[in-house]
Amino acid sequence: MNTRRGSQITGGIWKGSMVGLLVLLCSVSLPAWASDTIVVGSKNFMESRLLAEMFAQLIEARTELTVKRRLGLAGTQVCFEALKTGGIDLYPEYTGTGLVTILGEPPMNEPTAVLNRVRAQFLEKWNIWWIAPLGFDNSYALALRRDRAQALGLRTISDLSRIAPTLKAGFGYEFIKRPDGLPGLQQTYGLQFKEVVGMQQTLKYQATANGDVDLLDAYTTDGRLSVYDFLVLEDDRQFFPPYDATALVRGETLEQHPELAAVLSLLTNALTPERMRIWNLRVQEQGQPVTRVAREMLQELHLLPHSKPPSTLNQHRDTQSLFAYMWNMRATLTFRTVEHLGLAGLGLLLGIALALPVGLMLERWRKGAEPMIRIIGMSQTIPSIALLAFMIPLFGVGTFPAIMALWIYSLFPILRNTYSGLRDAAPTVVETGRALGMTEWQILRSVRLPLAAPTIMAGIRTSAIWTIGTATLAAFIGAGGLGVPIVAGLQLADVNLILSGALPATILALAVDALLGWIEHVIKPRGLDPVR
Amino acid sequence: MSRLALETRHVSKQFPDGTYALQNIEWGVQEGETMALIGESGSGKTTLLRLLNRLTEPTTGTVFIQGKSAGSQDPIQLRRRLGYVPQDGGLFPHWTIRQNVCLVPQLLGWAPKRQLEQVNTLLPLVNLDPAKIAQRYPIELSGGQRQRVAVARALAADPSIVLLDEPFGALDPLTRYDLQDQFLSLKTRLQKTMVLVTHDMSEAFRLGDRITILKEGHIHQVGTPQEVLHSPATAYVHSLIQHYQAQGG
Numbered sequence: 020m021n022t023r024r025g026s027q028i029t030g031g032i033w034k035g036s037m038v039g040l041l042v043l044l045c046s047v048s049l050p051a052w053a054s055d056t057i058v059v060g061s062k063n064f065m066e067s068r069l070l071a072e073m074f075a076q077l078i079e080a081r082t083e084l085t086v087k088r089r090l091g092l093a094g095t096q097v098c099f100e101a102l103k104t105g106g107i108d109l110y111p112e113y114t115g116t117g118l119v120t121i122l123g124e125p126p127m128n129e130p131t132a133v134l135n136r137v138r139a140q141f142l143e144k145w146n147i148w149w150i151a152p153l154g155f156d157n158s159y160a161l162a163l164r165r166d167r168a169q170a171l172g173l174r175t176i177s178d179l180s181r182i183a184p185t186l187k188a189g190f191g192y193e194f195i196k197r198p199d200g201l202p203g204l205q206q207t208y209g210l211q212f213k214e215v216v217g218m219q220q221t222l223k224y225q226a227t228a229n230g231d232v233d234l235l236d237a238y239t240t241d242g243r244l245s246v247y248d249f250l251v252l253e254d255d256r257q258f259f260p261p262y263d264a265t266a267l268v269r270g271e272t273l274e275q276h277p278e279l280a281a282v283l284s285l286l287t288n289a290l291t292p293e294r295m296r297i298w299n300l301r302v303q304e305q306g307q308p309v310t311r312v313a314r315e316m317l318q319e320l321h322l323l324p325h326s327k328p329p330s331t332l333n334q335h336r337d338t339q340s341l342f343a344y345m346w347n348m349r350a351t352l353t354f355r356t357v358e359h360l361g362l363a364g365l366g367l368l369l370g371i372a373l374a375l376p377v378g379l380m381l382e383r384w385r386k387g388a389e390p391m392i393r394i395i396g397m398s399q400t401i402p403s404i405a406l407l408a409f410m411i412p413l414f415g416v417g418t419f420p421a422i423m424a425l426w427i428y429s430l431f432p433i434l435r436n437t438y439s440g441l442r443d444a445a446p447t448v449v450e451t452g453r454a455l456g457m458t459e460w461q462i463l464r465s466v467r468l469p470l471a472a473p474t475i476m477a478g479i480r481t482s483a484i485w486t487i488g489t490a491t492l493a494a495f496i497g498a499g500g501l502g503v504p505i506v507a508g509l510q511l512a513d514v515n516l517i518l519s520g521a522l523p524a525t526i527l528a529l530a531v532d533a534l535l536g537w538i539e540h541v542i543k544p545r546g547l548d549p550v551r
Numbered sequence: 552m553s554r555l556a557l558e559t560r561h562v563s564k565q566f567p568d569g570t571y572a573l574q575n576i577e578w579g580v581q582e583g584e585t586m587a588l589i590g591e592s593g594s595g596k597t598t599l600l601r602l603l604n605r606l607t608e609p610t611t612g613t614v615f616i617q618g619k620s621a622g623s624q625d626p627i628q629l630r631r632r633l634g635y636v637p638q639d640g641g642l643f644p645h646w647t648i649r650q651n652v653c654l655v656p657q658l659l660g661w662a663p664k665r666q667l668e669q670v671n672t673l674l675p676l677v678n679l680d681p682a683k684i685a686q687r688y689p690i691e692l693s694g695g696q697r698q699r700v701a702v703a704r705a706l707a708a709d710p711s712i713v714l715l716d717e718p719f720g721a722l723d724p725l726t727r728y729d730l731q732d733q734f735l736s737l738k739t740r741l742q743k744t745m746v747l748v749t750h751d752m753s754e755a756f757r758l759g760d761r762i763t764i765l766k767e768g769h770i771h772q773v774g775t776p777q778e779v780l781h782s783p784a785t786a787y788v789h790s791l792i793q794h795y796q797a798q799g800g
Contacts, residue, residue, distance in 0.1 A: 451641030454606055454714075455655055455704070456631035469645050544645030546688030 055083070057272065057279065060107035060416070060497065061090040062098050064220060065302050065309070065510060066157065066240060066264075066295070070111035072313035074266060074283065080323055081282045089416060090309075091506050093404065093495035094193065095120050097411055101497070103145055106415030108272040109283075113157060113262035114149065117141065119199040126199050130156065130261035146270030150280055153264040154288035155240060155295050159200060160259070162249040163234035164227065175255040179234075180208045187214045189223040189232035199260055200236065207258040220510060240292050242300025264290070289320050306513065344515045345522070352504075356523050359500035362418065363490040363527075366425025367483055374430045375475070378437025382463070388438055395434055398427050403489045407496050421490070421498030428489055429482040436478025440471030469544045476539035480532055487528040491520065501527070554618070555579040556712055556744040557586075557603060562612030564598055564768075572598040574768045576612070585738055585745040587759030589752065594765040596748050600714055603746065604633045616712070631655055634705030634713035634743075638720050640697040642689040648674075648700055649685040655708040673703040678733060695726040699733070706741070715747045719754065731757055752795040756780075764788050 057078055061071035068090050075086045089107050092098045099121055101107045117137040118124050127133050134152060141147040161176060173179055179186075194200035195217055204210055216232060223235040228247045237244055237251070244251060266283050273280050298316055301307045317323040345352060374395075381388040398406070406427065410420030444467040452462045494502030501520040508516030557580040564572040573595045580586040588596040601607040602614050605626040614621040621629060642651050650657075652673055653666040661669075674681040677699035689697055698718060705713050719727040719734075731754060738745065738758070749755050755762050756776045764771045764779070764787075772784035783789040 445644065447637060447639055447641050448643055450606075451635070451637050452643070452654075454604055454630060454635040454637070454641075456627050456629075456658055457654075458627055461658070466643060546645045546647075546690055 056085045056087055057109070057276070058087045058089055058107045060088075060092055060098055060101055060110035062095065062110070063091040063093055063495065063506060063510060066238065066299050067111050068309050069298060069302060069313055069316075070153070070264060072309045073286075073316055074109065074111065076310075076313055076317055077285065077322060078279065078282055080317070081285075082276070082278050084276060084279070089497035091494060091503070091510075092416060092497050093408065097408055097416070097496055100411040101416035102147065102267060102269060104412065104415040105269065105271070106411070106417055106497070109266055109268040109279075111153075111264055112149075112267040113264055114152075115158065115199060115260035115262035117149070117267070118260060120197060123198075126203060126258070126260035128257045128260065130263055133261050134263060134265075141267075142270070148268045148270055148273060148280075149265045150268055150273075151266050151283045151285075151287045153266075153286055153290045155290050155292040156261050156263050157238045157240045157292075157295070158254075158259045158262045159194065160237050160239050160251045160254070161204075161234055162227075162237045162244055162251045164230075165248050165250045167230075167233065168250040168252075173250075173252060175253040176204075176208050176210075176258070177255050179252055180210050183210045183212050186212055186233040187216065188212045188234050188236075189216050189218045189226045190236045191220060191223065192217045194236040204258060207256055240295040240299055242296045242298075242303055245296060246300060246304055285322055286320075289322075290316075294319075341515050341518055341522075345519050348504075348519055352501075352519060352523060355499065355501050355503055355520070356527060359487070359490055359502075359524065359527065362421055362425060362493055362498060362500050363483070363486040363531075365422045366490070367429050367479070367486045369422070369426040370429025370433055370482055370486070371479060373426075374433035374478075375437055378434050378441065378475075379463070381434075381438045382441040382467070383459070385442070388442075392431075392435055392438060395431050399431050403428065403492050404495060407492055411496060416497040418498045421493035421496055421500075425486050425490055425493070429486045432478040432481040432485070433475070434478075436481075437471070437475050440474030440478075441467045444470040470547070473539060473543045473547070476535065476542065480535045480539070483531050483535055484528050487524065487531060491524050554582050555615070556582045556617055557746065558615040558618075559599075559602065559609075560613050560615070562602065562609045562614060564595070564602065564607065565610040571768045573602075573609075576770060578763065578770060578773065580744060580746060582744055583742050584760040585747060585758060587755035587762045588746060588748045588765065589750065589755045589762060590765035591750065593767070595768045596750075596763075596765050597716060599765070600716055600746060600748050603712075603714060604630045604635060631658055631708065632710055632712070634708075634710040636698075636701045636705045636713070636715040636718045638717040640689070640694075640701040642697055642700060642704075644689050647686050647688060648679075648692070649681075651689070651700060652685075652704045652707050654704055659708055661708075669707055673706055674700075676706070676737065677703045679703070693726075694722055695730060698722060698730060702734075702737075710743070712744045712746075715745060717748050717750065720749070720751070727754075734758060752791065756795075764791065 059071050059075045059078070061067040071088070071090055075088055078084055079086050089101070092101060095116055098107070098110050098112075102110060114130070114133045114137050115126070118133050119126055122137065122140055124136070127136065134149065138149050141149060161179065163173070168174070171182060173182075190201060195215065196202075201215070218226060218232075223232065224243050224247055226232045227235045227249065237249070239251065266286070268279065268283070298312055301312050302309055314323060318325050377391070381391060401409075403424070407421065407424045410424045414420035414423055441463070448470070449462055449466055452466050457465070490500050491502035491505055493500050494506045501524040504516050504520035508514070508520065559576045559578045562576040563574050566572060576599065578599070588599060590596040598607055602609055603616070603621070605621055608622070616624070616629065616633075643654075649670050652670050656666045656669055670685055671681045674684065679696065679699055684692070684696070689700070692700065702718070705715075719730050722730065735758065747758055759776065761773060761775050762779050763773045766787050772779055772788045774784075779788065780792060783792050
């Protein structure tokens with residue numbers, strides 16, 4: 020009987036949502052950071068990943084601790100929030116960034132003074148420790164092609180300031196905003212460029228080499244400076260504060276695991292800018308895996324025993340076709356796909372669990388409907404990456420905040436369609452039901468809901484596609500999923516790596532849409548569709 | 552004087568903007584008669600019908616259903632005792648014809664066997680073959696068939712009063728004529744009290760035992776077709792009759 024079928028379906032959706040909620044609660048209550056597990060984080064650029072991987076391997080080799088990696092978190096803010104809230108235990112940070120970006124203090128020039136300042140402030144404010152300065156300073160620098168520099172007679176940034184109004188700069192987004200980046204540079208040197216273009220890390224090197232832009236901001240340890248033969252302009256007024264690379268560690272973690280401080284101290288002053296540039300280069304330009312380069316660094320420092328690397332890691336990325344590459348990566352990709360499906364699926368199920376009842380409620384309480392839907396609709400206007408970032412102070416990093424963000428994202432299409440589908444369901448039919456003595460509840464259950472079912476399903480489908488798409492961004496806050504290869508691939512300008520995440524994500528979206536389309540077909544009440 | 556099945560006393564219906572849909576209506580329908588309600592759009596005829604099953608509440612005055620004040624009764628229970636046929640059938644598109652006909656019996660909690668018997672009695676009454684049609688969906692039926700199902704549904708719980716809101720208005724003229732014929736024979740067999748809203752003068756004359764003519768919220772005349780035809784009470788009724796006769800009615 021059709022009425023019963025209708026209520027069974029809603030019952031089914033309910034049951035499904037409840038199971039989803041249970042799974043979520045279980046996964047939350049699991050000790051994600053059990054006390055003998057150390058979570059190492061990194062920012063989303065290569066040197067940060069490399070140093071983090073080095074920390075991780077050293078800790079694994081020299082302690083009994085289990086290490087979990089959350090590499091490639093989106094920027095300083097996300098990383099530091101994660102550290103403060105305990106989402107990660109340590110990550111590589113630079114003293115200058117700590118001083119200027121995190122503490123918001125004016126830049127200082129003397130490296131020891133900067134280290135002392137951040138040590139004192141971080142300890143007092145957050146019980147966070149700067150340990151083991153690694154021995155190299157990865158400062159910002161301005162650089163341009165050597166032949167261009169010679170032709171223009173440029174050696175220092177002061178030289179540059181004279182001809183800057185004729186030049187076009189390709190700068191990273193963070194550099195454009197940071198007080199120790201472009202704004203401070205403009206104050207100190209009075210720099211005014213003809214044009215400043217915001218560019219992604221990898222692209223600005225190519226753009227400068229091609230002459231599309233005249234100069235770029237670079238990290239002094241970036242290996243690509245030597246590959247492209249760029250000249251680093253001398254910071255003759257010593258504007259850029261020192262950026263000594265250091266491990267930034269939670270005090271609580273150090274109290275629980277004092278051995279951690281001892282092990283990390285092995286790295287104190289162990290690295291030089293020259294060696295760092297070469298290692299960075301091996302990852303950036305030669306496409307060697309971060310894990311392998313990190314291991315060889317530790318071996319070179321005699322902190323790990325030498326061993327032959329497994330041959331599979333030797334494959335060079337450019338020599339493989341996309342499908343061969345994806346086939347080789349199939350285990351990882353399968354795992355990432357399952358992870359992705361879990362993120363998006365839980366977000367969607369929670370979305371259904373909330374939006375469906377709220378939609379039903381609003382149909383009964385129409386005065387509140389439009390304002391309510393508008394408020395939920397506003398969540399859609401928050402850029403997804405920003406929404407993910409907002410979750411970090413509340414929920415830390417990893418799977419949980421990502422699911423929360425996806426949940427918020429999934430609400431609107433379901434709510435909108437549930438409400439308007441119920442409200443607009445065949446008015447004359449609804450009126451007849453009322454005239455023949457059905458209660459409002461009976462009308463809702465037996466008339467509105469079955470007639471609105473296709474509209475509601477359409478909302479769920481829209482939501483599913485959005486959620487699967489947005490879940491690729493969850494990698495930025497360390498939640499895993501198919502965004503991981505995409506984010507890493509963007510940094511390495513590795514098309515195969517990007518596609519190995521993007522392609523499965525697209526297929527996943529299409530497959531889920533097809534599945535939901537089939538469900539829509541099944542629950543669509545008979546009699547609405549003359550074809551059947 | 553026979554007992555009034557439906558009655559309104561001093562009934563007015565005022566809209567929030569202050570205008571009146573109905574003003575001080577004193578009106579009654581006798582047990583077993585068919586009363587046609589005729590008027591233009593906005594005359595108040597549909598509002599009057601909706602007052603009877605409490606889809607609309609009067610601003611002032613009282614509606615009586617079989618001698619009892621409608622306002623004092625539970626609207627849900629009241630509506631289940633009143634048959635109702637809307638203009639476009641109002642069948643539930645996702646229910647079979649059998650389910651549609653059984654709506655009110657099901658709401659009243661009849662046993663399934665009794666519901667089924669009722670379907671097999673009612674569909675032939677409106678010239679439909681249960682074996683052919685009971686398991687089909689409304690979309691598979693013609694407009695005339697759907698309207699007959701709507702009539703069967705209105706009669707399903709054997710109400711003594713049936714309200715019809717322009718039941719044949721949306722049909723083509725031939726089908727409409729056909730259904731009016733069937734309605735007439737049904738009416739004589741069933742002897743139910745019926746109120747039929749229409750804007751078609753010939754339909755009112757054919758089907759109504761008496762006719763109520765409404766204009767702008769006021770009753771201009773209540774009478775048998777003969778009375779209305781031969782002694783129109785107001786200038787408006789007179790013009791209606793002239794217009795009707797000019798069209799060859």
